[in-house]
Amino acid sequence: MIMKSEKEIKKIFFGGTILTMNDETPLIEAIGIKGEIIMAVGSLKHVKDTLQSDYLLIDLNGSTLLPGFCDCHLHPVMYMLYLLSPDFSNI
Numbered sequence: 001m002i003m004k005s006e007k008e009i010k011k012i013f014f015g016g017t018i019l020t021m022n023d024e025t026p027l028i029e030a031i032g033i034k035g036e037i038i039m040a041v042g043s044l045k046h047v048k049d050t051l052q053s054d055y056l057l058i059d060l061n062g063s064t065l066l067p068g069f070c071d072c073h074l075h076p077v078m079y080m081l082y083l084l085s086p087d088f089s090n091i
Contacts, residue, residue, distance in 0.1 A: 007034075007035035007036070008034070008035065009034070009035065009056065010032065010033070010034045010039070010051050010054060010055035010056065011032070011033050011055060011056045011057075011058055012030055012031070012032045012033075012044070012047050012048065012051060012055050012056070012057050012058065013030065013031050013032075013033075013058045013060055013065055014029060014030040014031075014044050014047075014057070014058070014059060014060065015059040015060045015061060015062070016059075016060025016061065016062050016063045016064060016065060017060075017062075017063075017064040017065070018030070018031055018041075018060075018064075018065045018067065019064065019065070019066050019067075020041065020067065021066075025041070025042075028041045028042055028043075029042065029043050029044050029047075030042065030043065030044040030046075030047040030048075031047065031065070031067050032047040032048075032050055032051045032055065033067075034051070038067055039051060041067075
């Protein structure tokens with residue numbers, strides 16, 4: 001049996017609320033990914049047709065999915081102020 005790398009694995013998520021953050025199509029039925037790349041969005045049939053075969057079906061069971069949502073939550077301005085503040089803890 002040949003194992004696929006993470007970049008080759010295809011997955012289809014469906015069965016829950018999938019938010020796109022796109023004003024034209026804010027909600028979709030399914031999303032298909034290959035590795036870390038979104039390959040198809042829309043109806044479950046469309047996504048299956050696009051990914052063709054050899055994919056994992058992942059039922060969200062009513063959960064919500066936010067594709068491509070990344071939040072590093074760094075607060076760069078506060079971090080900059082921290083770096084510029086003198087450390088008086090040893091005085």
